[in-house]
Amino acid sequence: VLNKRCGKQSIGFVNQPVIISTANIGGPMEGEGLQSKYFDIIMKDNINDLNSWEQCESYMLEQVITRASEKISGSVENLEFILAGDLLNQLMSTHFAMRTLARPFLGLYGACSTMIESMMIGAMMIDGGFANLLAGAASSHHDAAERQYRFPTELGVQRPPVAQWTVTGAGAAILSSTGSGPKLTYATVGKIVDMGIKDPNALGPAMAPAAVDTLITHFSDTGRNPNYYDMIFTGDLGYIGKEMVIKLCAEKGLDLSNNYEDCGCMIYKEEQDTHAGASGCASSAVVFCGYIYQMLCKKNYGKILLVGTGSLHSPTSYQQKESIPCIAHALAIEV
Amino acid sequence: VLNKRCGKQSIGFVNQPVIISTANIGGPMEGEGLQSKYFDIIMKDNINDLNSWEQCESYMLEQVITRASEKISGSVENLEFILAGDLLNQLMSTHFAMRTLARPFLGLYGACSTMIESMMIGAMMIDGGFANLLAGAASSHHDAAERQYRFPTELGVQRPPVAQWTVTGAGAAILSSTGSGPKLTYATVGKIVDMGIKDPNALGPAMAPAAVDTLITHFSDTGRNPNYYDMIFTGDLGYIGKEMVIKLCAEKGLDLSNNYEDCGCMIYKEEQDTHAGASGCASSAVVFCGYIYQMLCKKNYGKILLVGTGSLHSPTSYQQKESIPCIAHALAIEV
Numbered sequence: 001v002l003n004k005r006c007g008k009q010s011i012g013f014v015n016q017p018v019i020i021s022t023a024n025i026g027g028p029m030e031g032e033g034l035q036s037k038y039f040d041i042i043m044k045d046n047i048n049d050l051n052s053w054e055q056c057e058s059y060m061l062e063q064v065i066t067r068a069s070e071k072i073s074g075s076v077e078n079l080e081f082i083l084a085g086d087l088l089n090q091l092m093s094t095h096f097a098m099r100t101l102a103r104p105f106l107g108l109y110g111a112c113s114t115m116i117e118s119m120m121i122g123a124m125m126i127d128g129g130f131a132n133l134l135a136g137a138a139s140s141h142h143d144a145a146e147r148q149y150r151f152p153t154e155l156g157v158q159r160p161p162v163a164q165w166t167v168t169g170a171g172a173a174i175l176s177s178t179g180s181g182p183k184l185t186y187a188t189v190g191k192i193v194d195m196g197i198k199d200p201n202a203l204g205p206a207m208a209p210a211a212v213d214t215l216i217t218h219f220s221d222t223g224r225n226p227n228y229y230d231m232i233f234t235g236d237l238g239y240i241g242k243e244m245v246i247k248l249c250a251e252k253g254l255d256l257s258n259n260y261e262d263c264g265c266m267i268y269k270e271e272q273d274t275h276a277g278a279s280g281c282a283s284s285a286v287v288f289c290g291y292i293y294q295m296l297c298k299k300n301y302g303k304i305l306l307v308g309t310g311s312l313h314s315p316t317s318y319q320q321k322e323s324i325p326c327i328a329h330a331l332a333i334e335v
Numbered sequence: 336v337l338n339k340r341c342g343k344q345s346i347g348f349v350n351q352p353v354i355i356s357t358a359n360i361g362g363p364m365e366g367e368g369l370q371s372k373y374f375d376i377i378m379k380d381n382i383n384d385l386n387s388w389e390q391c392e393s394y395m396l397e398q399v400i401t402r403a404s405e406k407i408s409g410s411v412e413n414l415e416f417i418l419a420g421d422l423l424n425q426l427m428s429t430h431f432a433m434r435t436l437a438r439p440f441l442g443l444y445g446a447c448s449t450m451i452e453s454m455m456i457g458a459m460m461i462d463g464g465f466a467n468l469l470a471g472a473a474s475s476h477h478d479a480a481e482r483q484y485r486f487p488t489e490l491g492v493q494r495p496p497v498a499q500w501t502v503t504g505a506g507a508a509i510l511s512s513t514g515s516g517p518k519l520t521y522a523t524v525g526k527i528v529d530m531g532i533k534d535p536n537a538l539g540p541a542m543a544p545a546a547v548d549t550l551i552t553h554f555s556d557t558g559r560n561p562n563y564y565d566m567i568f569t570g571d572l573g574y575i576g577k578e579m580v581i582k583l584c585a586e587k588g589l590d591l592s593n594n595y596e597d598c599g600c601m602i603y604k605e606e607q608d609t610h611a612g613a614s615g616c617a618s619s620a621v622v623f624c625g626y627i628y629q630m631l632c633k634k635n636y637g638k639i640l641l642v643g644t645g646s647l648h649s650p651t652s653y654q655q656k657e658s659i660p661c662i663a664h665a666l667a668i669e670v
Contacts, residue, residue, distance in 0.1 A: 090648065106456065111425065130340065312425060312426070325434045
C-alpha cells in the first residue's frame with residue numbers, strides 16, 4: 001500500500017497495524033451454537049452472578065480485553081488506549097467496564113458495526129504513529145438489548161420470523177505497530193444508507209443495502225474485486241439480509257456466491273430457532289475474535305474482508321415513524 | 336512537536352492539523368445569553384417548524400456543518416469524513432443529520448466531551464495522512480435531553496439549585512492538512528474517573544475530578560504548566576464544578592485562578608436563572624466554534640487548552656444505583 005487516501009471513502013495502511021491477539025466470550029446459548037469451539041470463555045448463564053444484564057455485559061468486555069492482553073503475556077496496563085462501544089443507551093456497559101480497566105478511552109457508537117469501527121480508528125492511530133499498542137472492543141447482551149429496543153425478555157412476546165437474535169457476547173482485538181499476526185491493509189468508511197425500512201425487527205434487510213454500498217465502494221476505491229479475498233464476511237445481516245446482499249451485488253456485477261458469509265448466520269444452530277439469525281455488536285465481534293482470527297493465524301485464510309454492519313435507529317426514532325438509517329464499514333485483513 | 340506519543344496519555348501532532356473554519360447555532364435562550372454576538376445562526380424557537388425536538392437537533396447539526404463548509408467557499412461534498420455525536424440514545428440526531436449529509440461517517444459517544452473527541456480523532460486522521468479535510472461536530476437539545484435524562488419539559492418539574500441547563504445548539508469545526516488558522520498541537524486522551532457521585536443533577540461536581548485528572552496528566556505529559564496557556568477552558572462543569580476544579584488543582588500545586596474559565600459559565604446570563612450554568616455537548620461546541628475560535632483567529636488568544644468534559648451515566652445506570660463515570664479529553668490549540 002502506497003497511498004493512505006484511496007478512492008472516495010477508503011484508507012490504505014502503510015505501516016500496517018498487526019492484530020497480535022484477540023479474545024471472545026459468549027453466553028450459554030452462544031456456547032451451544034456453531035462457534036462453541038472458538039470461544040475463550042463461555043458463561044454459565046446470562047447474568048454471571050451479577051445484579052443486572054448490563055453489569056454482565058460490562059463484565060464480558062472487561063474479560064475479553066483482559067484475556068486478549070494475557071494471551072500475549074501482557075496486561076491491560078500496557079494498552080495505551082482502548083476504543084470501544086456497545087448497543088446500550090449512553091454506552092452503559094462500556095463505560096462501567098472502562099471505569100474498571102482505567103485506561104485512556106475513546107467511546108464509539110456504530111451500533112453493530114462498532115467492533116470494526118474500533119479496529120479502523122485504532123489502526124489509524126497506530127499507522128499514524130500515535131500509539132504502539134491498543135485494544136478495540138465491542139459487546140452486546142441479548143436481554144439488555146431486547147428490553148431497550150423491543151420488549152423485556154420476561155414478557156415473552158412472540159418474535160416475528162424476520163427477527164434476529166441479539167448475541168450475548170463480546171470480542172476484543174489488540175492492535176500493535178510490531179509483532180506477528182494478520183495485518184490491517186485497507187479500510188472503507190461507510191456512509192449512511194436508508195432505503196425506507198421502518199420495521200425494527202427487520203434489521204438484516206434494512207442493513208443489506210448499506211453493506212452493498214460499502215462493498216461496491218471498497219472494490220471501486222481499491223481496484224480489487226470479490227475474488228481477491230478468500231472470504232468476505234458481513235457483521236449481522238442474518239439469513240434474509242445475506243441473501244439480499246448476494247442478490248443486490250449480483251445486480252451490480254459482483255459475484256459473492258462463492259466466498260461470502262454473514263457472521264449472523266455462523267453463530268446459532270438451526271435447531272436453536274433464532275429465526276433470521278444473529279445480530280448485535282457481538283455478532284461480528286465474537287466470530288472475528290474467535291473463528292476468523294484463528295483461521296487467519298493458521299493461514300487457512302490469507303485475505304479476508306470484514307464488513308461491520310450497523311442499524312442506527314433508536315426506539316425514539318421508531319416511535320417518531322422514522323425509517324432506519326444504516327451504515328457499514330469494511331476492513332481488509334491479510335496474512 | 337517531535338514525538339507523536341507523549342507521556343502516558345498524550346499525543347503530539349507533527350503535521351499539525353489546522354482548524355480552517357467553524358460554525359455554531361443556538362436556540363432563542365442561547366441567543367439572548369452571553370454568546371449572542373458569536374452565533375452564526377440563532378433559531379427563533381426550539382423546534383424550528385419541525386416535528387420533534389430530535390429532528391430540530393438533526394437540523395442544527397446539518398446547519399453547522401454546511402455553514403462551516405460554506406465559510407471556506409466549499410461544500411459538504413468536499414468533506415472526506417465527518418466525525419460526530421450527540422447525547423441522545425443511539426446518537427439519534429447525529430444519524431439522521433448524517434443521512435442528509437451523506438458523507439463517510441464515524442459515530443462517537445463521549446457525552447458532553449464529544450466535540451473535543453471528534454476533533455481529537457479527526458486530528459489524528461489528518462496528521463496521520465488519512466484525510467486532508469474533515470469535520471468534527473456535536474450537538475445537544477435542551478428539551479430532547481431533558482425528557483431522556485430527567486423529566487419531560489411539559490411536566491414542569493422544579494430543578495434543584497445544583498442543576499445545569501442543557502444547551503440547545505451545535506458546533507462544527509473543519510480540520511485541514513493545509514490552510515491558515517489555529518492549529519492542534521497536543522491532545523490528552525482521558526481515563527474514566529468516578530468519585531462516587533450518584534445525583535444525575537450534580538453533573539458539574541461529578542465531572543470536575545475527571546477534568547482535574549486530565550489537566551494534571553496533560554501538564555505532566557507535555558512538560559507544560561497552566562501559565563503556558565493564555566486561557567484554559569473546560570466544557571460544561573458550570574459554576575459549582577468550575578470552583579471545584581480551581582480548588583482541586585490548587586491542592587495539587589496548579590494555579591488556575593488567572594486563566595481558567597468553564598464554557599458552562601459563559602453561555603447564560605445570571606438573570607436567565609439556569610441555576611448552576613450550562614451543560615450538554617453544545618456547551619463546549621458553541622463556545623469553542625464561536626467565541627474561542629474567533630478570539631484565536633484575531634490573535635486575542637495565542638494558546639488555549641480546551642478540555643471536553645463528559646458525564647457518561649445513563650438513566651438505566653442511575654436506576655441501578657450506580658455512580659457517575661466521567662471523562663475529560665484535552666486539546667491544545669495554538670496560533
